[in-house]
Amino acid sequence: MTGVKDNTGGQTRIQRDKIAQISEAALDVFSTHGFRGATVDQIAKAASLSKPNLLYYFPSKEAIHTHLLENLLDTWLDPLRQINPDGDPLDEILTYVRRKLTMSRDMPRESRLFAYEIIQGAPNMGAGLEEVLKPLVDGQAQVIRGWMEDGRLRPADPHHLIFSIWSLTQHYADFDVQVRTVLGPKVTDPFPQAEDYLVTLFTRMLAP
């Protein structure tokens, strides 16, 4: 038989290993060069595989990219999903901010991959945005709005509040070079400063 079985879930351990190995390498390459900037040879080399071998596990370069994006959106939105409507409003927001910032620190490649895709107009995620992201955001925006109407948070547009959390936290991953250049070489890790700043910012913004 030619190529790997489709998504039946019935994969050999060796197949899952190789696919994971390729995904890891592809994440590296795609996140630093973008989709068009990345070459199959680069990914294969990074995965310690020959090019035809790589294409035995994935039918095409695009398939690898799609595979990464599919797994990404859920991970990416997970912290937002975890906002607890029954928790303390400000705590919930600050926890969300911290989680997102931690993701920027620990998963900068995923952040950049995501950024590339959105900047380009999300050509490979059109469905995901409309059908996954929007409903989730709308739902949590309602929760936040409720808090504001109850006087437990200062009023502000909940959608733009969420945008601002995304933008501020992801900035430290996507624009890492710029941040580090401006802060200078003495600052080896910008994230503690960033966390302090963001906690202050959202506390002043939202504490009733």
Add this chain to the structure above:
Amino acid sequence: MTGVKDNTGGQTRIQRDKIAQISEAALDVFSTHGFRGATVDQIAKAASLSKPNLLYYFPSKEAIHTHLLENLLDTWLDPLRQINPDGDPLDEILTYVRRKLTMSRDMPRESRLFAYEIIQGAPNMGAGLEEVLKPLVDGQAQVIRGWMEDGRLRPADPHHLIFSIWSLTQHYADFDVQVRTVLGPKVTDPFPQAEDYLVTLFTRMLAP
């Protein structure tokens, strides 16, 4: 003679026109596909020129890209430069925010071009960042710090304050697709909402 004279400034009107025309087209293409994703043919077509004709005005694809970036950094940092140390602190910051947001609205292609470059690690702007951006930011950060020490603004890390203004304003250009998807089709122009939100955010953050 082959090719266009170098940067003597002594250019024909026709040359300046064509170069502007090419720059315009290249900005379009580079900002939507990135450097590697863009092809010379695409740019030529967008500029209504044949490929060899385009390469008569610019020696290479990279030269066009570099040309765009060179002109970009100054434009990009101009609003920051305009912060007036003798003005009212909060007014100055809010004016800066509004200017940056206006740039996101009116120059989204430039914003994306910039974003691509930074995400990639600024391979064609290494000098500019260290020598132009950092000193300017450090200078204005000092001005802001002065205001805070005089009690005219609530204290906060000035560098991260500037980062947050960049990140929030540029978000509306770079992640336009995401913003519009989440806000839904009823919102034809997110920018008025964004301005309200950001003014509120930075007022609550900084007003003494």
Add this chain to the structure above:
DNA sequence: TGCTGTTTTGACCAAACGGTCAAACCAACG
């Protein structure tokens, strides 16, 4: 050991790409 299905690879291909070149074109001016 021999057989079977999976995995790996060197060699190869067609398309796309950045860039070149000589020849044609054209505007302007004497």
Add this chain to the structure above:
DNA sequence: CGTTGGTTTGACCGTTTGGTCAAAACAGCA
């Protein structure tokens, strides 16, 4: 009108790239 210098182009080139293929190598089991 003819010459001159800048401009435009079709044809072409070498390289890179995504992807294919048939054959070899290998793992596991009877």
